[in-house]
Amino acid sequence: MNDSAEYYDEMDEYEPIEGYCFHCRESVEIEDAMPVWTRRGQPATRGSCPICAGTVFRMGKTELHKEQNRPEAIVLEGESTKRNHPKLARDTVYINYAADDEEAAQRIASDLEKSGLAVWLHDHSAEDVNWSSGVHPALKDCSRMVYVLSSNALGDEQVMNAWQFFRGQRKPIVIAQLEQVDPPDPIRRSPRYDVAGDYKSEFRQMLGMLSA
Template sequence: MTDDQRRSDADETSVEAYCVRDRTTVEMLHPTPVWTRQGVPATRGECPICGGVVFRMGNTPAHAEIARPAAIKVATNTRVKLPQETVYLNFAPDDVAIAEQLADDLQKLGVACWLHENDPEDFNWAGGVHPALRECLRMVLLLSPAALTDERVEAAWTFFKTKSKTVHIARISPADPPDDLRRRPRYDFAADYKTAFRQLLQALDG
């Protein structure tokens, strides 16, 4: 089945999703079944209000028509080479939909992004640090209650902090940053996505 056929079939079934830009639930336009980078089923579509990308996590009958991608594992002696301007998006698994949306919005404007990988606990990189953490000089931490309790998220921003790298905080739901990050730049996406996105973009361009 082609992508156009999948979109046509999906369009016949209404799919609702929360648009963080407009802070409301909408019936997405052109819903398309996808798999996230973490191998999680989701539906991707367009917000009828702002035209932005919206996601809804979860399996649907349409996912039966597309193959689930195999989990990608990179050997521990592999070193990724990323442009230093690449932004590392650090987030908890529960926040993958918003992370995907933010990455999509940033990349549309020319900001390269690397999405945090939530690998199994027993998967270790050489030296104990993911190569992307070494290569990237800037991080955006998606702050949420889930992120505050995720050890891998904490390990990532702690590594950045110890290396004196820049950490921006994108507050996506009510939560206070850890004490060690209270002085880092903060943008309230939960209150106003458009304003916070513009502020973050200006900071990343600075």
């Protein structure tokens, strides 16, 4: 087999990977797809949209992961409470979301980190963990919250408990809206950004609010 044939065999090794672009509101073939792992050690794929060039993030294992070993997840909610809680950077942003909205939350977190903000993603594996203080230390440490609003989030008790704690501490909450649903009444006046619409514009405005 000649060199050119080997080259095309390598190019055909992986099938195109699709992901949902929240800006274009459609499934697209992810450009420059890269296998990544979330903080909990879950496989995902990150790349760009061929239409708007925005970030596309897809959860789940693909062919791109077959040559990679799963890294150890860092200590998050759900780990032993006897371990030390990792020290968070000043002004860390808490991303509060329902488990079914993880792809959208991961994209927001990734873009915030690229913009220079430290983030903490809520972890839904900690339902049975009882922290000595009654709440996860990250809720105390983080100074701001992004509440990813959807019908899923409205029915999620963990999500509700998190924003209620933040509100009780008088910490700022901004809303990243995925669906046309009303936010909980106590936080209805929080700044709201329709990231399911013009994502780039709404994200920039949200970033400005979080950076103020």
